[in-house]
Amino acid sequence: MFTRRELLAAGMAGAAIGPAxxxxxxxxxxxxxVDLTVPxxxxxxxxxxxxxxxxxxxxxxxxxxxxDQVLDxxxxxxxxxxxxxxxxxxxxxxxxxxxxxxxxxxxxxxxITTATGLPxxxxxxxxIEGLRSFGARRLAVATAYxxxxxxxxxxxxxxxxxxxxxxxxxGIERVEDILGVTQDRLLKFSAEVVxxxxxxxxxxxxxxxxxxxxxIAPLEQRCKVPVVSSLPHALRAGVRLLGQSGRxxxxxxxxxx
Numbered sequence: 220m221f222t223r224r225e226l227l228a229a230g231m232a233g234a235a236i237g238p239a240x241x242x243x244x245x246x247x248x249x250x251x252x253v254d255l256t257v258p259x260x261x262x263x264x265x266x267x268x269x270x271x272x273x274x275x276x277x278x279x280x281x282x283x284x285x286x287d288q289v290l291d292x293x294x295x296x297x298x299x300x301x302x303x304x305x306x307x308x309x310x311x312x313x314x315x316x317x318x319x320x321x322x323x324x325x326x327x328x329x330x331i332t333t334a335t336g337l338p339x340x341x342x343x344x345x346x347i348e349g350l351r352s353f354g355a356r357r358l359a360v361a362t363a364y365x366x367x368x369x370x371x372x373x374x375x376x377x378x379x380x381x382x383x384x385x386x387x388x389x390g391i392e393r394v395e396d397i398l399g400v401t402q403d404r405l406l407k408f409s410a411e412v413v414x415x416x417x418x419x420x421x422x423x424x425x426x427x428x429x430x431x432x433x434x435i436a437p438l439e440q441r442c443k444v445p446v447v448s449s450l451p452h453a454l455r456a457g458v459r460l461l462g463q464s465g466r467x468x469x470x471x472x473x474x475x476x
Contacts (some may be wrong), residue, residue: 221313227368227385241270242270243463244269244270245268245269245270245306245461245463246269246271246272246304246305246306247269247270247271247272247302247305247306247307247308247454247457247460247461248272248273248274248300248301248303248305248307248308248337249271249272249273249274249299249300249308249309249311249457249459250259250274250276250293250296250297250300250307250308250309250310250311250331250346251273251274251275251276251311251312251427252275252276252277252278252289252311252312252315252394252428253275253277253278253394253428253429254275254277255273255275256273257271257272257273258273258450258451258454260402260430260432260451260454263432263434264437264451264454264455264467264470264474265454265458265467268383268425268463269461269463271457272300272303272304272305274296274300275295275296276289276292276293276301276315277289277292277380278312278315278387278394279393280392280393280394281363281364281365281368281391281392281393281426282365282367282368282392283315283318283367283368283371285392286314286315286318287445288379289315293310293315293327293330293331294330294333294334295332295334297310297331297334297335297337297339298334298335300335301334301335301336301337303454304338305335305341305362305456306337306340306461307337307338307339307460307461308331308332308335308337308338308340308457309339309340309341309342309345309453309454309456309457309460310331310339310340310341310342311325311342311427311450311453312342312427313342313343313346313372313425313426313427313453314368314371314372314425314426315342315435316328316339316341316342316343316344317343317371317372317375318368318371318372318375319371320371320374320375320378320379320380321375321379324341324343324344324375327341327398328340328341328344328358328368336381336445338460339460340453340456340457340460341359341453342427342449342450342453343347343375344456345452345453345455345456345457346423346425346447346448346449346452346453347379347451348452349447349452349455349473350381350421350423350447352473352476353421353445353447353472355381355384355420355421355445355447355472356380356381356382357381357384357418357419357420357421358373358376358381358382358384358416358419358421358422358423359384359386359412359413359415359416359419359421359422359423359444360373360376360385360386360387360412360422360423360424360425361384361387361388361405361408361409361412361413361422361423361424361425362386362387362389362424363388363389363397363400363426363429364388364389364390364391364425364426365388365390365391365392365459366388366390368388369386369387370387371429372425373386374385376423376440379404382394384416384417384418384419385409385412385413385415385416385419386412387408387412387415389408392432393425394428397426397428397429398428400429400430402430402433402434405424405429405430405431405434406434406437406438409422409424409434409446410437410438410441411443412441413438413444414442419444420444420445421444421445421446421447422438422442422444422445422446422447423446423447423448424438424446424447424448424449425448425449427449427450427451427453428450429448429449429450430450431448431449431450431451432448432450432451432470433470434447434448435451435470435471435474436469436470436471437471438471439471445471445472445473446471447473451467451470451471451474452473452474455467455473455474
């Protein structure tokens with residue numbers, strides 16, 4: 220897990236850049252479910268060449284009712300990030316964008332672009348793009364969610380043309396409970412999901428609150444399939460909207476492309 224020092228350093232990403240220099244460094248706006256610092260993965264993956272600014276919508280529970288309560292906050296938060304200088308917007312929180320299906324995910328992306336005049340991507344779109352980059356079709360899916368949200372994720376993935384061979388969740392509903400998921404537990408759980416799905420050609424680890432960056436390469440080595448995960452690959456997709464490659468070698472196959 221990241222230390223408090225790493226969390227603070229990530230939260231200050233770009234803060235050490237002087238005003239004149241900062242104007243030349245592109246800024247990615249992150250619309251986040253919860254009010255934390257910029258994810259430490261951002262600084263780990265992209266220590267230079269891009270800045271990150273985050274603002275939250277205040278999600279309390281990872282349930283359809285919880286998502287419904289914050290939907291109307293997404294566009295205003297995105298507009299505020301645009302006013303702060305963001306040049307592209309990434310909507311973090313996978314389930315926040317997939318829970319009403321594939322068409323709604325596309326509609327939500329368009330709402331953000333209309334509200335801000337900026338290119339936008341959701342975490343759900345980012346993982347779909349990542350899976351398609353490998354030609355994956357038959358999936359093992361490990362999530363943080365309870366059964367209802369897992370069902371909605373399966374529907375979303377099937378609408379996007381994938382076959383879900385296995386989907387299992389950690390049963391988490393309260394957002395704060397995600398912080399209790401250890402790296403060892405998540406590695407073991409995710410590997411077991413793949414191993415229970417013979418024939419899967421990729422693993423999706425879904426939930427932006429799960430700390431997966433340092434687990435992607437070990438999971439790929441153990442399970443022999445490419446791994447796509449919410450937070451790292453959403454950051455990649457957002458950085459690519461800024462005209463950069465999004466590469467961050469050392470963190471699995473997709474981030475090395």
